[in-house]
Amino acid sequence: MANELSGKIALVTGASKNIGKGIALEVGASGAVTYLTARSVEDVPGQLASLNRTVAEIEARGGTAVAIACDHTDDAQVEAVFDRIRADHGRLDLVVNVASPDFSEMVGVSFWDIPFRHISACLDIGPRSNYVTTALAARMMIEQRSGVVINISSHGAESYSEATTYFPDMQSYAIGPDAYLEHIRRAKAAVRIPVIGSLNGVSRGGWTGYARKIEEAGADALELNVYYIPTDPDLTGDEVERRHVELVGEVKASVGIPVAVKLGHGWSAPANLARRLDRAGADALVLFNRFYLPDFDLETLEVVPHLTLSSSHELLVRLHWVAILHGHVRPDLAVTGGVHTAPDVLKAMMAGARVAMMTSALLQHGIPHLATVREGLIEWMTAREYESIRQMQGSMSYRSVREPAAFERANYMKVLSSYALRAERRHDAR
Numbered sequence: 199m200a201n202e203l204s205g206k207i208a209l210v211t212g213a214s215k216n217i218g219k220g221i222a223l224e225v226g227a228s229g230a231v232t233y234l235t236a237r238s239v240e241d242v243p244g245q246l247a248s249l250n251r252t253v254a255e256i257e258a259r260g261g262t263a264v265a266i267a268c269d270h271t272d273d274a275q276v277e278a279v280f281d282r283i284r285a286d287h288g289r290l291d292l293v294v295n296v297a298s299p300d301f302s303e304m305v306g307v308s309f310w311d312i313p314f315r316h317i318s319a320c321l322d323i324g325p326r327s328n329y330v331t332t333a334l335a336a337r338m339m340i341e342q343r344s345g346v347v348i349n350i351s352s353h354g355a356e357s358y359s360e361a362t363t364y365f366p367d368m369q370s371y372a373i374g375p376d377a378y379l380e381h382i383r384r385a386k387a388a389v390r391i392p393v394i395g396s397l398n399g400v401s402r403g404g405w406t407g408y409a410r411k412i413e414e415a416g417a418d419a420l421e422l423n424v425y426y427i428p429t430d431p432d433l434t435g436d437e438v439e440r441r442h443v444e445l446v447g448e449v450k451a452s453v454g455i456p457v458a459v460k461l462g463h464g465w466s467a468p469a470n471l472a473r474r475l476d477r478a479g480a481d482a483l484v485l486f487n488r489f490y491l492p493d494f495d496l497e498t499l500e501v502v503p504h505l506t507l508s509s510s511h512e513l514l515v516r517l518h519w520v521a522i523l524h525g526h527v528r529p530d531l532a533v534t535g536g537v538h539t540a541p542d543v544l545k546a547m548m549a550g551a552r553v554a555m556m557t558s559a560l561l562q563h564g565i566p567h568l569a570t571v572r573e574g575l576i577e578w579m580t581a582r583e584y585e586s587i588r589q590m591q592g593s594m595s596y597r598s599v600r601e602p603a604a605f606e607r608a609n610y611m612k613v614l615s616s617y618a619l620r621a622e623r624r625h626d627a628r
Contacts, residue, residue: 204229207283208292211235211270211331214249217350218296223407226256226263230292233283235268255407270297270327280334293335293347295328379415386416394458396421406452419456419481422449427462427489435466442471443478450479458482458532462489468519472527482530483523484555485516507558512536517549524550524595538562540574547587548594 208225212218213234226232239249249265256263266282268275283290328349339345378397386393395417397408412420424445428438442459450457457479463486465471472483493504513536520531532553533546539559546554559567575587584590592598 201229203292206230206291207233207287207289208294209233209235209279209283209290209331209335210294210296211268211327212295212297213252214238216296218294219252221294221296221350222252222263223255223259225292225294226261227259229261231287232256232261232263233279234263234265235270235279235297236265237267237269239265239267258407270331271322273330276327276330277334280338284338289342290335290338291345293331293345295331295347295349297323297327297331379411382412382415382417386418392418394419394421396423396460398423406448409449409453409457413453413455417455419458420449420453421458421460421484422446423460423487424462439465439471439474443474446475446480447478456481458484458529460484460487460534462487463515463519469522469526472523472529476527476529480529482532482553483527484532484534484553485519485523486535488512488535507561508535508538509558510536510538510542513542513545517545520546520551521549521595524592525597540571540578543571543575544578544590545594547591550592550595552591 203225206229208230210218210222210225210232213222214236218236222232222234234249234252236249249267253263253265264286266279268279270276280290332347332349335345335347339347378395382393382395393416395412395415397412409420409422422445424442442461446457446459459475459480459482461468461471461483475483488508490503490505492501494500495502513533516533516536520533523531530552531550532555533549533551534555534557537543537546537554537556537559543554543556556568556571559571563570579585579587579590
């Protein structure tokens, strides 16, 4: 978007954090003189979000921004913002309404138990404030016969397709994008093991700045979780891959810590993409991301969120590609999804992984499950005289097995035949 808005005047409300900040950064970096509003301009102790910080980031990118403290429930303050813009420039080309209420005391509460004052706040800082801002903008835009107003829903205001959001259920976790950096600092001070920061990224602008903050907070490494589903029919596979490669290159250039890239499995040429990410500087590849797909509620006829933890059955596609990539790319390989037991970990190591991630297993069984898995690993290795994990790593990879065709299409008929043989044996046993 470089310089696409050069010469334009823009206003972004609620610009101190979340999607408001993200939009402000992109608009400012695109050349517009960007006016920003929030309740407070100055830094708030214990928080990293403030209009001053948003302005500083825009200016660091070569843009121009003006911070104005404004309570959007106060019409006089909102009118003063537009008077300021008219006096400074005499025009206004773009308005993005993002100002949003705080929903934290409403999450998980039955609607009949929600205090009525919260409903009033939702209407005041939302539909009403958007209406007032839009009406005041319209008066200027009608005069100049041009202009655009964009309204972001209150729920949408908590989302941002850059690293500063897509936290799972932020209210339940009681952590937001600004508190996350403090969370990293506290974790780093509390434990002896490495701390790896992991946040979502889609485009280059927002991620690189936040990546540096994660490093400064003390993270030993960074996982670039490119949680992105391309739904545009006009977007080609090559363009999607190019975006990923460029994103990794820019993040690597902005930090000094190792960067791992977490990928989904829906690629037409995963091996080639892995090599391109290798050349872009990725230090590790995490295979594969689990995209949480929505379900259909047949009673309400609505699309609803649906979360299912992984099972060991999902491990095979990860083993397949780790085994193929081992020895062909420089980055370390990690398996995520489907690792629940000691045998799962052993298979991941033999395929060539350096890391086996067990989030679903720990959510199901608790942290003590790690001890159970460790005991299983030691028992298996002792019985077979393995002295270390490194000794087995990659021993079942594409380059190491006697029949590499087992990983290719040539194995198709053998798979079908093996099923037929099992069925025949079951029949004979009867």
